[in-house]
Amino acid sequence: MAPRSRSRGKSMSKAAKTIRKIAGNEPIVAGVILGSGLSELGDLLIDRVAIPFSELKGFPGGGVSGHGRDLFVGTLGGKRIAVLTGREHYYEHGNAAAMRPALETLSELGATTLLLTNSAGSLDPGTRPGDLMMIADHINYAGMNPLIGEPSDRRFVNMVNAYDPSLRSRAIAIGARLDISLKEGVYLWYSGPSFETVAEIQMAIRLGANAVGMSTAPEVILARMLGLRVWACSSITNMGAGLSDEHISHEHTKLMAVQGAKKLKRLIPALVEEL
Numbered sequence: 531m532a533p534r535s536r537s538r539g540k541s542m543s544k545a546a547k548t549i550r551k552i553a554g555n556e557p558i559v560a561g562v563i564l565g566s567g568l569s570e571l572g573d574l575l576i577d578r579v580a581i582p583f584s585e586l587k588g589f590p591g592g593g594v595s596g597h598g599r600d601l602f603v604g605t606l607g608g609k610r611i612a613v614l615t616g617r618e619h620y621y622e623h624g625n626a627a628a629m630r631p632a633l634e635t636l637s638e639l640g641a642t643t644l645l646l647t648n649s650a651g652s653l654d655p656g657t658r659p660g661d662l663m664m665i666a667d668h669i670n671y672a673g674m675n676p677l678i679g680e681p682s683d684r685r686f687v688n689m690v691n692a693y694d695p696s697l698r699s700r701a702i703a704i705g706a707r708l709d710i711s712l713k714e715g716v717y718l719w720y721s722g723p724s725f726e727t728v729a730e731i732q733m734a735i736r737l738g739a740n741a742v743g744m745s746t747a748p749e750v751i752l753a754r755m756l757g758l759r760v761w762a763c764s765s766i767t768n769m770g771a772g773l774s775d776e777h778i779s780h781e782h783t784k785l786m787a788v789q790g791a792k793k794l795k796r797l798i799p800a801l802v803e804e805l
Contacts, residue, residue, distance in 0.1 A: 542638055543631070543638060545588055545632075545635045546635050546639055548581070548585060548586055548587075549581060549586065549601070549635070549639060550639070552579060553579040553581070553603040554603075556610055557640025558610050558611050558636070558639045559609045559611060560609065560612075560644065560802060561636035561641045561643075561644050562612070562613045562645045562798070563614045563644070563645070563646050565646075565649050565746075565787070566767075566780075566783050568647050568649070568787055568794065571647070571791060571795055571798065572613045574795060575602050575604030575605060576604055576605040579603045579604060580600045580601070580602055581601045581602075582601075583599050583600060584599070586635070587631065588631025589601065589632050590614070590629070591622070601613070601615070602615065606798070607800065607801070608802075609803065609805055611641075617629060619722065619723075619745050620672065620748060621744060626675060627679075627748070627752070628676075629749050629752060630676060633752050633753055633756060637756045637758065642757075642759060643697070643758060643759045643761070644749070645798065646746050646749060646762040647764075647765065647798075648763075649765050649766075649787045649790070650663065650741040650767065651725075651731075651766070651767065652741050652766045652770065652773075653718075653734055653735050653740055653769075654713075654715065654740045657713050657741070658766065658769070659769070659776075659786050660766065660790065661711065662711070662713065662764070662765060662790055662794065663714065663717075663740060663741050663763065663764045663766055664693075664715075664761075664762070664764075665693050665715070665716075665746070666716060668717045668718065668719060668747045668750065669717070669719065669737055670751075671719055671720055671734070671737075672721040674748070675748075676748040676752050677755060685755070687755045688754070692750050692760060693750070693760055694760055697759060697801070698761065700801060701761065701797065701801055704797060704800045704804070705797060707800075708797065710793050712763075712797075715740025716738055716739050717739065717740070717741050717742070717747070717762070718739035718741070718743075719742075719743065719746065720744060726770060726771050731770035731772055732772070734770070741764050741766065742770055746762055746764075750762065763794065763797075765789070765791065765793075765794065766790065767786035768786060
């Protein structure tokens, strides 16, 4: 799907106006959304301008510990990008389309690519905590869709190759160059906020999933409606329920996400440089 250009004469959103007023009018090439325990990746930006989500209409409320509460605009890999240091999840308020205003704003600012990170539990014995799993496809087990209520035919989004194959190929090549092992797999979106049961994990394995988490899929659906290319990567923080003897908790997730963050801090700038 080719990027959609904003229609002429359409007024810019209040959030986009605020960002341009504070960070300048130069377009961005990509947006980045960071998951649990990964907000420090925003520290890599050069000439960074920080804007609290609270100043941007429709942006996340920042209600989950381990997530940041700011939008950063700056340069990474020689490209001007915008980084959301946190996201809003479906489980916070029951709104699958919670990230739509933020994603529409990124598109207004010129983004044609969306890079997503999250923390996830592995269902594959060969993918362990501390590993990175690039998402090749997803299963919307939660069943909610952020396009429910969209009145136009834009809601009928083609999800084939939703996770851009060319970006995945580039990331694999970059990982090989940087000696960063990148797995690929299917991500199953579970609504949360409770973690999955042992039976649900076994079901997910039988459905063909390689990792499970509580975010990302709604954002990918929205991004594809907006015509954005998508790349997504999970930082594996634990094995799914019943697959190990570790105690699964949000605190454990935040602690283990640091391992993946170290790799993503090397991988993402190199990927942005090739956009």
